[in-house]
Amino acid sequence: MAEQKSGKEFSNDSLTRLNISIDAKSLMEKLSYRPEAIEIVEDKLRAFCPIHQDKNFRTFTVDLKNNHFKCHYTQCDGYKGGNLLYLYSIVQKVSLGEAAMYWSKTLNIPLEEVKKEGAALAEEEETSAAAPAAEKTVKENHFNKGVSFYTRNLLDEAVKEFEIAKTDDPDKELQIHNMLGLCFMKQGSYDKAIDEFKKGLQCKGYEEKEYNGLQYNLGRVYEASGKMKEALEIFQVLFKKDPKYQDVEQRVKKLEAAEGAPAPRKIKISYV
Numbered sequence: 682m683a684e685q686k687s688g689k690e691f692s693n694d695s696l697t698r699l700n701i702s703i704d705a706k707s708l709m710e711k712l713s714y715r716p717e718a719i720e721i722v723e724d725k726l727r728a729f730c731p732i733h734q735d736k737n738f739r740t741f742t743v744d745l746k747n748n749h750f751k752c753h754y755t756q757c758d759g760y761k762g763g764n765l766l767y768l769y770s771i772v773q774k775v776s777l778g779e780a781a782m783y784w785s786k787t788l789n790i791p792l793e794e795v796k797k798e799g800a801a802l803a804e805e806e807e808t809s810a811a812a813p814a815a816e817k818t819v820k821e822n823h824f825n826k827g828v829s830f831y832t833r834n835l836l837d838e839a840v841k842e843f844e845i846a847k848t849d850d851p852d853k854e855l856q857i858h859n860m861l862g863l864c865f866m867k868q869g870s871y872d873k874a875i876d877e878f879k880k881g882l883q884c885k886g887y888e889e890k891e892y893n894g895l896q897y898n899l900g901r902v903y904e905a906s907g908k909m910k911e912a913l914e915i916f917q918v919l920f921k922k923d924p925k926y927q928d929v930e931q932r933v934k935k936l937e938a939a940e941g942a943p944a945p946r947k948i949k950i951s952y953v
């Protein structure tokens with residue numbers, strides 16, 4: 682472990698792969714953000730800047746398509762922006778190499794080391810055949826691989842990984858249904874997505890925030906598929922539980938307004 686300090690350099694390819702596999706929201710939560718302090722709309726995450734620590738404005742955004750952040754406050758060190766590994770390294774005050782190693786370990790995504798002269802080749806190949814303890818790692822791999830494919834928009838590949846993870850790793854059942862739902866939603870297979878989110882909601886024994894996330898996604902897919910009444914119902918349930926949850930308040934208002942709209946028009950028509 683001693684050599685693991687900070688002297689390692691990793692290939693850009695593997696850093697890019699790792700960066701894109703990080704779930705931006707989880708990273709923000711790691712930096713002690715409460716989920717309600719994070720807002721995600723479409724492909725943008727918005728929050729108070731963890732670098733210059735603003736309290737009044739959400740100047741800080743992460744583009745979820747490529748996991749790049751930017752702070753819009755010109756005096757901030759984050760103004761130039763960068764990837765999430767860089768963000769993690771400045772906020773946690775660690776080197777970029779340490780940040781990369783932390784996320785590599787957390788997500789179980791290997792990094793390729795750039796060899797410096799004299800570096801020992803031997804330590805690289807640690808895949809000895811007999812390792813019963815590795816089984817858990819393999820299981821987690823399918824889920825993380827799925828997430829990684831999902832973030833790169835390789836949805837068929839992602840679905841395959843999540844299907845394997847489903848039979849392999851029952852502990853993650855709720856999260857797997859959620860991810861499958863997100864994959865199908867992106868593919869436009871709304872009925873399949875609805876089915877997955879509903880299955881996820883039936884899983885027992887998870888934290889409240891996991892169910893909130895599923896309800897939110899279920900509401901979104903109802904909305905996307907034109908089932909506005911169902912969407913409104915589910916957003917209202919979520920809004921009652923947690924009025925500050927993401928943009929649920931705006932969604933309820935918008936849908937309520939739309940709901941009320943058709944009625945007067947009908948009356949008008951009958952007068953013409």
Ligand SMILES: [Zn+2]
Nearest residue numbers: 730733752757
């Ligand atoms: Zn900032």
